[in-house]
Amino acid sequence: MLATLFSLTDTFFIFSPVASIFFTPLFAQDKNNAIEKAVLQLKDALLSGNEQKLKDISSSHLSYGHSNGLIENQDAFIKTLISGKSVFLSIDLSDQSIDLVDKTAIVRHTLYAKTNNDGVLGEVKLKVLMIFQKENGSWKLLARQAVKIPV
Numbered sequence: 001m002l003a004t005l006f007s008l009t010d011t012f013f014i015f016s017p018v019a020s021i022f023f024t025p026l027f028a029q030d031k032n033n034a035i036e037k038a039v040l041q042l043k044d045a046l047l048s049g050n051e052q053k054l055k056d057i058s059s060s061h062l063s064y065g066h067s068n069g070l071i072e073n074q075d076a077f078i079k080t081l082i083s084g085k086s087v088f089l090s091i092d093l094s095d096q097s098i099d100l101v102d103k104t105a106i107v108r109h110t111l112y113a114k115t116n117n118d119g120v121l122g123e124v125k126l127k128v129l130m131i132f133q134k135e136n137g138s139w140k141l142l143a144r145q146a147v148k149i150p151v
Helices: 002-048 051-057 074-082
Strands: 058-065 086-101 104-117 120-135 138-148
Touching (some): 002 051, 002 104, 002 138, 051 058, 051 074, 051 138, 058 074, 074 086
Parallel strands (some): 058 138
Antiparallel strands (some): 120 138
16 A cells, blocks of 8 residues: 555656646636636727726726826726717727736737717727736736827
8 A cells, every 4th residue: 555655646746747737838828818808808898888897897996097198097997988088989909918927917909999089089009008917806907008109
């Protein structure tokens, strides 16, 4: 029996590093999928202007930086979108990258959107940096900053 236990222990230690090589990328891929889902939930919330969706995807500590320098907290961010003052008519995302560090995700992408701000139709092309943080099992937008790039 001691020989069997030793044999099983040796097998575990021999295969643990090998197993981690195969399972670590799968775990990271699952986390990236969860972040991609959160980004899509944010996109949907922005397009819908739905107060509950906006609140669910954003942190109560939100710092939302616009390309014009305006910075909003969660309340101001939601109020602007639900009031109709700022409306996204369409949003296309490209060139997205995700970097995970523990319970924090750094997301970068290019955003192209058609907008209606105070009744004025417009188009924006932005480089966006977003920080998502895992809060109570859900990924929440903690910070966002955008900069304009020529359309």
